[in-house]
Amino acid sequence: xxxxxxxxxxxxxxxxxxxxxxxxxxxxxxxxxxxxxxxxxxxxxxxxxxxxxxxxxxxxxxxxxxxxxxxxxxxxxxxxxxxxxxxxxxxxxxxxxxxxxxxxxxxxxxxxxxxxxxxxxxxxxxxxxxxxxxxxxxxxxxxxxxx
Amino acid sequence: xxxxxxxxxxxxxxxxxxxxxxxxxxxxxxxxxxxxxxxxxxxxxxxxxxxxxxxxxxxxxxxxxxxxxxxxxxxxxxxxxxxxxxxxxxxxxxxxxxxxxxxxxxxxxxxxxxxxxxxxxxxxxxxxxxxxxxxxxxxxxxxxxxx
Numbered sequence: 001x002x003x004x005x006x007x008x009x010x011x012x013x014x015x016x017x018x019x020x021x022x023x024x025x026x027x028x029x030x031x032x033x034x035x036x037x038x039x040x041x042x043x044x045x046x047x048x049x050x051x052x053x054x055x056x057x058x059x060x061x062x063x064x065x066x067x068x069x070x071x072x073x074x075x076x077x078x079x080x081x082x083x084x085x086x087x088x089x090x091x092x093x094x095x096x097x098x099x100x101x102x103x104x105x106x107x108x109x110x111x112x113x114x115x116x117x118x119x120x121x122x123x124x125x126x127x128x129x130x131x132x133x134x135x136x137x138x139x140x141x142x143x144x145x146x147x
Numbered sequence: 148x149x150x151x152x153x154x155x156x157x158x159x160x161x162x163x164x165x166x167x168x169x170x171x172x173x174x175x176x177x178x179x180x181x182x183x184x185x186x187x188x189x190x191x192x193x194x195x196x197x198x199x200x201x202x203x204x205x206x207x208x209x210x211x212x213x214x215x216x217x218x219x220x221x222x223x224x225x226x227x228x229x230x231x232x233x234x235x236x237x238x239x240x241x242x243x244x245x246x247x248x249x250x251x252x253x254x255x256x257x258x259x260x261x262x263x264x265x266x267x268x269x270x271x272x273x274x275x276x277x278x279x280x281x282x283x284x285x286x287x288x289x290x291x292x293x294x
Contacts, residue, residue: 003177005197006156057199057201
């Protein structure tokens with residue numbers, strides 16, 4: 001596999017309104033996307049763009065808050081009540097090829113490939129097989145856009 | 148403040164050789180920088196570039212391993228023996244202005260401003276004041292290069 005773009009880093013947040021206030025009014029983010037509710041996952045998500053010199057390709061910050069009991073992000077927040085860094089996401093050109101690759105290396109994949117918050121296919125690889133990093137693998141959107 | 152470029156995300160690693168093997172041979176990184184030893188901090192560091200469509204502006208992964216007892220990264224590794232996500236770094240145009248800004252907001256800054264691994268001035272803001280994220284603020288290199 002060839003390393004792909006770092007699409008986003010995911011942060012668990014206990015309070016989306018407080019997190020958005022932090023990103024807008026402390027960190028000075030100006031490009032904050034609309035909230036996405038992922039009912040099946042029990043999560044709500046907001047992507048925050050980070051700028052670059054070229055104006056494109058900025059790695060996004062993904063703010064994630066559980067909307068019900070029993071989510072993996074909720075378990076993370078029980079251990080980290082302030083919130084914190086939860087996962088990192090890299091793009092690949094073909095999700096099926098990538099899944100076969102990680103499986104072939106004996107890496108534990110968490111659940112089936114599914115549609116992620118950016119509308120393309122994703123899966124997660126277990127942090128214990130990834131140097132302690134919960135790693136999301138995401139198929140690059142067809143239009144080549146970062147988000 | 149206006150949000151700056153996400154320069155890098157920092158990962159604590161217990162074994163640099165194993166981490167480099169992971170990034171090169173599992174994740175497929177091709178641009179791995181030379182190791183930097185920061186004697187005063189008691190750390191060794193390797194930056195890994197991540198690619199982008201434009202070929203520039205990729206957020207780097209910073210691998211960090213303690214080289215002596217008593218470092219903050221060492222304490223992190225005691226709690227996370229596999230390694231894991233340790234901090235995130237954003238660029239600012241002027242480090243003194245940024246420090247005054249965060250101080251003015253009552254954010255706890257960890258120690259004096261000092262020269263970081265990229266050769267420009269940096270400081271760290273306490274995760275308890277930053278939504279659980281240990282946040283490094285780094286002055287953009289004068290040549291505008293990402294690294």
